[in-house]
Amino acid sequence: MKIVFFGDSITDMSHHNDQEIFSYGSGFLMYVAGELYREDPKKYRVINKGIGGNRVADLYSRVKTDVWYEQPDVVSILIGINDVWQEVDIQNEKKLGTEAELARFKKVYGMLLEDTARVLPNAKLILCEPFVLPGTVTGERGSERFKSFEAVYAYAGAIKELADEYGAYFLPLQKQFDEAADQFGSEAYLYDGVHPMVAGARLIAEEWLKLFKGQVEKSIRG
Secondary structure: OEEEEEEOHHHHOOOOOOOHHHOOOOOHHHHHHHHHHHHOOOOOEEEEEEOOOOOHHHHHHHHHHHOHHHOOOEEEEEOOHHHHHHHHHOOOHHHOOOHHHHHHHHHHHHHHHHHHHHHOOOOEEEEEOOOOOOEOOOEOOOOHHHHHHOOHHHHHHHHHHHHHHHOOEEEOOHHHHHHHHHHHOHHHOEOOOOOEOHHHHHHHHHHHHHHHHHHHHHHHHO
């Protein structure tokens, strides 16, 4: 069973496709691959197609070579935080979360899903919820900067709607991060409010594996 993970730096995490031992990166994908290969190293093939800094438009531009050509059984997508972050950094905060911005994001994401479903009609799609916590990049909770980053909640809502529309699996993550951060602090899970620490990577991996083992893989087996 071939699984392609498609996304930004949270998926990428400094992976190197030309060296098998380093091809999973140092993030959540390493834990997912480790668990699947521990179970049966011959049954699964995990492929990291994350690139740091990517937005949904970047995924759409490279989906043919990085996903379709691989002919995967499962495509897992985690994207959205950079669509917010890059707008914040160019001081376009007032546009964030507006109907026009959400429509643009949702349209491109929808094109990505529609085209992928047409090319890979039997592939299962997992859409992961983008997430954010207070941090050195995102600002303190209640600050104007963090309020700008909270636009990711609306983007996540659009992704959930797309999952329903295209029959994809939706993986919630924001609530899990919020609950964990309430107990141990944001920096224990996302060191800058965006990128996972070891505990954050494990959290994502555990939630992903729970969905995959509980629903996705069973649907493939029929």
